[in-house]
Amino acid sequence: MENRFLITLEGLGALLAELKGMGRTLIGPVVRDGAIVYDEITGLRDLPAGWGDVQEAGRYRLEKRDDGALFAYNSSPMAWKRFLHPPALTLWKARRRDDGFRIESEAQAPPLHAFIGVRACDLRAIAIQDRVLMEDRFRDPHYAARRRDVFILAAQCAQAGNTCFCASMDSGPRATQGFDLALTELLHPEHRFLLEVGSEAGGRLLSRVPHQVAGEADWAAALQATENARAQMGRHVDTRNIKTLLYGNAEHPRWEETAQRCLACANCTMVCPTCFCTAIEDHTDLEGSEARRVRHWDSCFTSQFSHIHGGVVRAGIASRYRQWLTHKLASWQDQFGTLGCVGCGRCISWCPEGIDITEELAVIRAQDQNGAGEDA
Amino acid sequence: MEDLKRIVTEHPFFEGMEEEHLALVAGCARNMRFRGGEFLFREGEAANTFYCLRAGEVALEIHSPHKGAIRIARRGAGDVVGWSWIVAPYRWFCDARALGEVRALGFDAVCLRGKWEADKAFGYEMYRRFVPLMLANLQATRMQMLDVYGRQ
Amino acid sequence: MDASDPLCPRPAPVRAVHHETADVFTLILDVSAIPGGAAFAPGQFMMLYVFGVGEAPISISGDARDSRTLAHTIRAVGGVTRALRNLRPGDVLGVRGPYGSAWPVAAARGRDVVIVAGGIGLAPLRPVIYHLLRRREDYGHINICCGARSPGDILYTGELQRWREEGDMQVMVTVDHGDPGWRGQVGVVTELLDRVRCDPANTLAFTCGPEIMMRFTVRKLRELGIAGEAIHVSMERNMHCAVGFCGHCQFGPLFVCKDGPVFPWPRIAPFFGIREL
Numbered sequence: 001m002e003n004r005f006l007i008t009l010e011g012l013g014a015l016l017a018e019l020k021g022m023g024r025t026l027i028g029p030v031v032r033d034g035a036i037v038y039d040e041i042t043g044l045r046d047l048p049a050g051w052g053d054v055q056e057a058g059r060y061r062l063e064k065r066d067d068g069a070l071f072a073y074n075s076s077p078m079a080w081k082r083f084l085h086p087p088a089l090t091l092w093k094a095r096r097r098d099d100g101f102r103i104e105s106e107a108q109a110p111p112l113h114a115f116i117g118v119r120a121c122d123l124r125a126i127a128i129q130d131r132v133l134m135e136d137r138f139r140d141p142h143y144a145a146r147r148r149d150v151f152i153l154a155a156q157c158a159q160a161g162n163t164c165f166c167a168s169m170d171s172g173p174r175a176t177q178g179f180d181l182a183l184t185e186l187l188h189p190e191h192r193f194l195l196e197v198g199s200e201a202g203g204r205l206l207s208r209v210p211h212q213v214a215g216e217a218d219w220a221a222a223l224q225a226t227e228n229a230r231a232q233m234g235r236h237v238d239t240r241n242i243k244t245l246l247y248g249n250a251e252h253p254r255w256e257e258t259a260q261r262c263l264a265c266a267n268c269t270m271v272c273p274t275c276f277c278t279a280i281e282d283h284t285d286l287e288g289s290e291a292r293r294v295r296h297w298d299s300c301f302t303s304q305f306s307h308i309h310g311g312v313v314r315a316g317i318a319s320r321y322r323q324w325l326t327h328k329l330a331s332w333q334d335q336f337g338t339l340g341c342v343g344c345g346r347c348i349s350w351c352p353e354g355i356d357i358t359e360e361l362a363v364i365r366a367q368d369q370n371g372a373g374e375d376a
Numbered sequence: 377m378e379d380l381k382r383i384v385t386e387h388p389f390f391e392g393m394e395e396e397h398l399a400l401v402a403g404c405a406r407n408m409r410f411r412g413g414e415f416l417f418r419e420g421e422a423a424n425t426f427y428c429l430r431a432g433e434v435a436l437e438i439h440s441p442h443k444g445a446i447r448i449a450r451r452g453a454g455d456v457v458g459w460s461w462i463v464a465p466y467r468w469f470c471d472a473r474a475l476g477e478v479r480a481l482g483f484d485a486v487c488l489r490g491k492w493e494a495d496k497a498f499g500y501e502m503y504r505r506f507v508p509l510m511l512a513n514l515q516a517t518r519m520q521m522l523d524v525y526g527r528q
Numbered sequence: 529m530d531a532s533d534p535l536c537p538r539p540a541p542v543r544a545v546h547h548e549t550a551d552v553f554t555l556i557l558d559v560s561a562i563p564g565g566a567a568f569a570p571g572q573f574m575m576l577y578v579f580g581v582g583e584a585p586i587s588i589s590g591d592a593r594d595s596r597t598l599a600h601t602i603r604a605v606g607g608v609t610r611a612l613r614n615l616r617p618g619d620v621l622g623v624r625g626p627y628g629s630a631w632p633v634a635a636a637r638g639r640d641v642v643i644v645a646g647g648i649g650l651a652p653l654r655p656v657i658y659h660l661l662r663r664r665e666d667y668g669h670i671n672i673c674c675g676a677r678s679p680g681d682i683l684y685t686g687e688l689q690r691w692r693e694e695g696d697m698q699v700m701v702t703v704d705h706g707d708p709g710w711r712g713q714v715g716v717v718t719e720l721l722d723r724v725r726c727d728p729a730n731t732l733a734f735t736c737g738p739e740i741m742m743r744f745t746v747r748k749l750r751e752l753g754i755a756g757e758a759i760h761v762s763m764e765r766n767m768h769c770a771v772g773f774c775g776h777c778q779f780g781p782l783f784v785c786k787d788g789p790v791f792p793w794p795r796i797a798p799f800f801g802i803r804e805l
Binding site: 435443444445446448449516520522524 | 646647648675676677681704705706707708710711712713714715716718719737738740741744
Binding site for chain 1: 764
């Protein structure tokens with residue numbers, strides 16, 4: 001029953017050192033280029049102590065805090081998919097031979113990763129990509145190899161950004177599954193971490209560092225932190241009947257209006273933690289004796305994404321924006337049984353035009369063309 | 377005469393037409409036969425006859441000096457051939473050539489036009505039967521124009 | 529080669545190349561070296577890989593009873609398909625598949641069948657015709673309606689003739705543009721549907737061709753009294769992976785690669801008329 005524990009700041013350092021000692025590459029938050037991004041860390045000292053961020057539609061700014069909080073930032077422009085579903089990946093190589101050619105898969109054991117500081121919304125996003133790339137009719141061996149043994153140390157949110165809306169999407173702010181360990185950072189009266197154990201591997205790791213059982217007051221403080229995050233959430237989406245709402249409004253004039261602002265830059269799809277689309281490219285060496293197949297992230301906002309011989313299906317930006325948003329919130333449900341949006345707010349913060357998915361949905365609902373989104 | 381009226385009645389174009397109107401139609405009709413290769417009409421000639429095909433097939437063609445006769449449509453038993461007789465100046469737009477033995481009902485266009493001028497209800501009945509055919513042909517022509525199988 | 533990797537092609541030599549029209553050709557591939565051959569169902573497609581050039585989804589146009597060879601009828605319109613045209617017997621290409629849904633041929637037993645093909649759309653329907661011919665007596669009237677751009681673009685002319693003469697099938701062909709030698713029908717394929725022989729209440733219809741053509745074909749089939757559930761449509765969308773990973777082939781909630789390419793009409797009807805979907 002006891003799965004709530006307390007560790008100190010030093011304890012967290014020891015925990016990271018243990019993970020590293022097990023041969024894992026630690027990937028965690030670091031300050032770089034004016035943002036908090038995920039990269040390899042050596043330990044506690046690389047974490048963004050005392051850094052927070054301010055986010056708004058089309059805006060992201062780091063801000064120094066007056067405490068030493070390690071996990072007091074909001075959604076990073078980087079999503080964890082970078083490490084599970086890399087932006088560019090060689091799928092296989094082919095070598096020319098006398099009798100044709102031989103193909104060798106590049107699906108191989110990737111580095112053993114530990115993700116440090118995964119948010120509730122991003123845990124949901126990982127589960128969503130698992131469903132797409134591992135749990136459908138076909139299994140992507142490249143994704144599966146990276147996903148299989150990853151260790152996840154989640155970080156519960158004690159605050160929320162202005163573009164956050166995970167509470168609306170029921171994916172946060174409190175993470176309840178999908179992690180090996182989940183920490184809640186408590187700053188008062190002293191800097192410490194409440195740890196929840198989510199797996200046997202998490203329990204085993206915890207047993208190797210100094211810890212104590214958390215008291216009721218510590219647990220209450222952790223829950224209060226989550227409630228603070230919920231109260232701070234800057235955005236909201238009404239998801240009632242959202243599938244029928246969007247299917248029923250494919251010809252809504254709002255798509256065209258938004259297309260006047262949308263640059264089709266694909267930023268939203270690059271920062272989105274669930275967007276999984278890819279394109280395939282073939283490369284050959286100069287001699288033409290070796291060919292490589294490379295898969296890289298693609299976006300439904302690019303003009304060639306829907307190319308079929310004779311032209312492109314989604315010629316206008318309005319249809320591409322509609323595809324993206326309708327896929328996230330409507331057709332994803334038909335395809336994979338869940339929403340494709342986790343409410344992380346990255347697409348809002350990182351849109352150069354500040355197009356806000358929550359605002360778009362609110363407008364479409366307010367001007368519902370056929371009563372499609374009303375209660376049945 | 378009664379025999380001709382029965383043949384007219386049996387043609388799909390006149391299906392369901394009132395007796396009174398059938399009598400008017402039959403009064404302008406005659407039986408016609410064409411041998412293979414024979415022209416029902418030629419482009420530019422006066423459009424004096426309206427044909428309802430009973431057997432055999434007819435090609436509608438436009439002749440071009442470089443390409444020869446280009447077939448633009450083919451009509452068979454149950455189809456009608458010729459609309460130019462409805463609209464002034466009553467000149468055929470293309471050639472109609474029998475592909476093998478053809479049997480048809482031929483209607484004197486002057487006779488028909490005279491009757492529907494005198495009897496507007498009859499005229500309406502005839503137009504009501506022509507308009508859907510024209511629409512279907514116009515839509516089919518637009519589809520052809522789309523060149524849906526087009527080469528790159 | 530990793531057999532468990534759905535993204536890795538397997539080598540298959542070209543056994544023969546047939547030229548069908550000016551820009552359409554048929555590749556016969558030897559897949560006997562692949563364990564299990566390439567057992568497929570009519571309507572499915574393969575990913576064909578040309579060394580160093582790339583991969584393209586191509587429907588299977590041969591006889592499903594023959595699992596040692598694969599036939600693909602291809603129009604040279606893009607980089608990969610043009611490279612496929614340059615292949616000669618003995619050359620090796622890569623194959624993955626078969627993928628996708630199939631025409632419900634088993635459901636045709638005891639019923640009339642209407643097949644409506646436009647242009648290269650006849651290729652994925654040819655396996656259906658082979659299937660029906662094998663036990664002709666199991667089916668009622670069989671109608672094959674083909675539309676092509678011009679007489680020179682008609683596929684499988686010899687076979688069409690044979691099916692007409694020996695297959696107890698009503699085979700009708702029409703072209704958009706006739707030429708001086710053309711003695712057949714001129715006009716769109718939907719006009720042929722006025723002459724199909726079938727009991728609409730007991731008919732199965734299969735159509736493949738350009739999307740506009742299929743839209744009007746379905747409309748006409750419905751006018752004839754054929755129920756939506758009895759109409760099956762094969763869709764085309766951009767495809768990179770064929771296994772549901774790349775996202776390109778989405779059509780509303782459907783992935784053309786794994787949910788299609790063959791869909792019962794009611795499944796795609798809500799999305800078919802939406803522009804730029």
